[in-house]
Amino acid sequence: MESIKQSLKPVRALYGGTPAAEFGPKALKAVRAAMVEAGLCRKEVNKRVGRVKRMFRWGVAEELLPPDVRHALDAVEGLKRGRTTARETEPVRPAPDADVEAALTHLPAPVAAMVRLQRLTGMRPGETVQLRPRNVICEGDVWEYRPRQHKTLHHGKTRTVMIGPRGQAVLAPYLERPAGKPCFSPREAVAEVRGRRRALRSTPDSCGNRPGTNRKGCPEKAPGEAYTTATYRQAVYRACDAAGVPRWSPNQLRHSLGTQVRRTHGLEASQVTLGHSRADVTQIYAERDAALARRAMLEVG
Incomplete structure (x- = not known):
């Protein structure tokens, strides 16, 4: 909207x-x-x-x-490269590992888990924020996450995100909630940040404002039940600024994983792991692609 x-x-x-x-x-x-x-x-x-x-x-x-x-x-055609004064964007690059690690130390636990999970699975930011326990099949060595909404849904495509052992370790604690609730909650993140601030409070609770008493009863912007791609991105940007590193976006984490899988398992495995539609041509290819993605994530994710 x-x-x-x-x-x-x-x-x-x-x-x-x-x-x-x-x-x-x-x-x-x-x-x-x-x-x-x-x-x-x-x-x-x-x-x-x-x-x-x-x-x-x-x-x-x-x-x-x-x-x-x-x-x-x-009849109005789109702007063509080289034939307009509109600026061109630089190709999306993988997020540098050192910058990601620096930002992780400044992120609340739910957002840090989202970053780590995205980094290990290559799922899109929109697929990450909508993740719910009921959409994850926890069977076998590699789990499967099937998002309800995804980029190619309107083309009749299906999307399955493979989650390997390392990704499972990140996600498992967040599956212990109602099946229909988002795994990653802004409310939990805000509560964690406020808890940190309280721990660093130098004034005794008996002096000044007691913790929580100076909060508005009906704040204009209360934390929501689930993240959006925009609030997820802003949380990452704030962490980058706090860490003093160049800003990187959650979407760059997909490129990081895609680059790694392509280097170790080839282009085709990279395409299907990231959910690119070109790898989903026929049912025969889809079956073979699922096996490729499963093997890649068993080792990488």
Whole structure:
């Protein structure tokens, strides 16, 4: 939802008073130019323009707009590399091991476990934050995690994350909760941080504000039940800043694991371990790929 709001922000700013049926290709190009001027990279501009198009496509499907609106907007092509002033992003690199280890010492236990688990399995940040005990099959030498939501679900693809012995050791304590509850809770992380602060408190409990008495009864931003990819990323950024190391993102942990698996078990094993759709071609390949991923994670994860 937040991504849709961000995509529509320049549309509302420039054409908030224009009837939707009158929003055409030139208006969409003006919105796109505003995104470029705001400093967004080329890929992000194309993503946001695509969301705007899908919004108008939905309006046509609901018979709120005439069909020619959709067709007109579809004529606007995405920005091409080398043919736009929009900046290009650098390729995503693996997170340096030394920087990850430094940040881990400043992370609360639930977030540190998420980082370690991602580092050992190569799962996506979105797959990590939604992990629940009921989605993990704890059988055999290698466990299987089947996320309910994943990147290629709308293409009819399935996703199975293999969890090896080292990953199992990280995850096991967090499976001792109700099956439908998130394994990693921001509430637990906040409670841990407050406990640390209390332990470092120099003023006796009998003096000044007693622990917890200066908290708002109804805070505007209370910790939620589960992390989002954004709050997970922000927690990592804060830890990097506290450790004095360059910021790295949770998604870089996938690249770290993928690089390691590719080096030790080959490109195909790396693709299936990370859940790339190109490795899931037919059922025969899927069976063979599962065996490859299982062997890789038994040794690596």
